[in-house]
Amino acid sequence: MGYVVAVVGATGNVGQEMLNILEELNFPVDKMHAIASRKSKGVEVSFGDRTLKCEDLEQFDFSGVDIVLMSAGGKVSKEWSEKIGKAGPIVIDNSSAFRMDPDVPLIVPEVNPDAIKQAKKKNIIANPNCSTAQLVVALKPLHDAAKIKRAVVSTYQSVSGAGKEGMDELWNQTKAIYGLGDATPKVFPKQIAFNVLPFIGSFRDDGYTDEEAKMWDETHKILDPSIKLTVTCVRVPVFVGHSESVTVEFDRPISPDEARAILRDAPGVQVIDKQEADGYITPIDAAGEHAVYVSRIRKDHTVENGLSFWVVSDNLRKGAALNAVQIAQLLDEAGVITPKSGYRTLTV
Numbered sequence: 400m401g402y403v404v405a406v407v408g409a410t411g412n413v414g415q416e417m418l419n420i421l422e423e424l425n426f427p428v429d430k431m432h433a434i435a436s437r438k439s440k441g442v443e444v445s446f447g448d449r450t451l452k453c454e455d456l457e458q459f460d461f462s463g464v465d466i467v468l469m470s471a472g473g474k475v476s477k478e479w480s481e482k483i484g485k486a487g488p489i490v491i492d493n494s495s496a497f498r499m500d501p502d503v504p505l506i507v508p509e510v511n512p513d514a515i516k517q518a519k520k521k522n523i524i525a526n527p528n529c530s531t532a533q534l535v536v537a538l539k540p541l542h543d544a545a546k547i548k549r550a551v552v553s554t555y556q557s558v559s560g561a562g563k564e565g566m567d568e569l570w571n572q573t574k575a576i577y578g579l580g581d582a583t584p585k586v587f588p589k590q591i592a593f594n595v596l597p598f599i600g601s602f603r604d605d606g607y608t609d610e611e612a613k614m615w616d617e618t619h620k621i622l623d624p625s626i627k628l629t630v631t632c633v634r635v636p637v638f639v640g641h642s643e644s645v646t647v648e649f650d651r652p653i654s655p656d657e658a659r660a661i662l663r664d665a666p667g668v669q670v671i672d673k674q675e676a677d678g679y680i681t682p683i684d685a686a687g688e689h690a691v692y693v694s695r696i697r698k699d700h701t702v703e704n705g706l707s708f709w710v711v712s713d714n715l716r717k718g719a720a721l722n723a724v725q726i727a728q729l730l731d732e733a734g735v736i737t738p739k740s741g742y743r744t745l746t747v
């Protein structure tokens with residue numbers, strides 16, 4: 400017996416990956432509902448070898464659903480997630496709307512699985528920002544071995560982090576520039592094709608962006624509030640896959656070899672680190688994969704106990720859809736939910 404599951408935002412980048420990953424990981428689904436906005440009612444999406452017709456969020460009755468994977472943007476989450484949670488299902492919310500709510504656990508299963516115990520407070524669990532998810536998967540095993548005092552992170556974030564429209568803008572601008580067409584920016588504030596933008600989200604009074612603040616706020620909530628973190632978020636003309644340059648200062652010496660050994664044993668991490676042309680990972684290599692890849696591990700000679708490294712992952716997968724499905728697995732394995740449609744097959 401399995402669950403009745405609904406994916407809200409099923410026509411979107413992340414929603415489509417959620418459907419793919421639920422199928423790939425054999426999540427026990429008895430009935431799947433694909434939900435989007437009114438304009439997508441009847442639009443067909445694939446779930447394994449089945450075709451689902453999208454239903455309209457406004458008209459959908461959530462009372463018979465066990466798990467809702469919510470991925471339709473912050474505005475839709477703010478309006479709907481609490482209402483849906485009160486109707487019975489557990490909502491795994493992919494937006495930033497509830498991440499810092501003290502009554503909503505923010506979970507990366509490799510890092511803070513025990514937070515699942517808080518799931519019933521509001522029947523909402525938050526999924527972190529894409530850049531935070533991959534960062535904390537890499538930091539956690541190192542932090543367990545040698546406390547992280549401070550980290551300096553620069554991101555290289557792909558356009559799919561800005562949804563379907565972000566991908567379309569890179570594609571259309573690239574074609575327009577080659578074909579002398581109109582390359583006027585519409586989604587990003589400046590031309591993204593053949594360019595990099597040191598700005599994601601909106602500016603705050605202190606000069607940082609809200610995307611940068613999300614990374615330290617969420618890292619503090621998921622991993623450890625004592626870690627000092629400074630971040631620069633940059634949008635790059637890559638379709639899928641976020642990269643991060645990370646420099647960490649520890650409270651004790653930790654060699655690159657020790658870090659490699661720790662990370663090789665860590666859940667969700669793959670170390671690809673050889674000093675040769677093919678010895679590191681790029682976003683193209685990581686796209687479509689589940690792992691958080693770590694490369695270029697080396698000593699930072701400017702501080703006493705420092706390491707620098709490169710972290711890459713598929714932002715639509717570990718940064719969003721995969722993490723959400725792993726949370727659903729955790730709910731099931733921890734016995735936090737039982738299917739309304741049948742009886743449990745798994746007990747922990």
Ligand SMILES: NC(=O)c1ccc[n+]([C@@H]2O[C@H](COP(=O)([O-])OP(=O)(O)OC[C@H]3O[C@@H](n4cnc5c(N)ncnc54)[C@H](OP(=O)(O)O)[C@@H]3O)[C@@H](O)[C@H]2O)c1
Pocket residue numbers: 407408409410411412413414434435436437438439456470471472473475493494495527528529559560561562563564714715718719
């Ligand atoms: N992309 C990433 O790397 C990433 C990572 C972490 C978190 N997230 C978060 O995931 C969410 C979705 O991102 P995305 O990249 O999948 O965006 P997207 O490709 O633009 O897709 C947006 C989805 O939301 C649906 N939607 C929009 N307005 C709606 C409404 N009023 N009612 C019902 N459905 C509505 C759209 O349906 P229609 O087709 O009918 O408009 C579409 O299915 C966002 O909250 C984003 O911040 C994204």
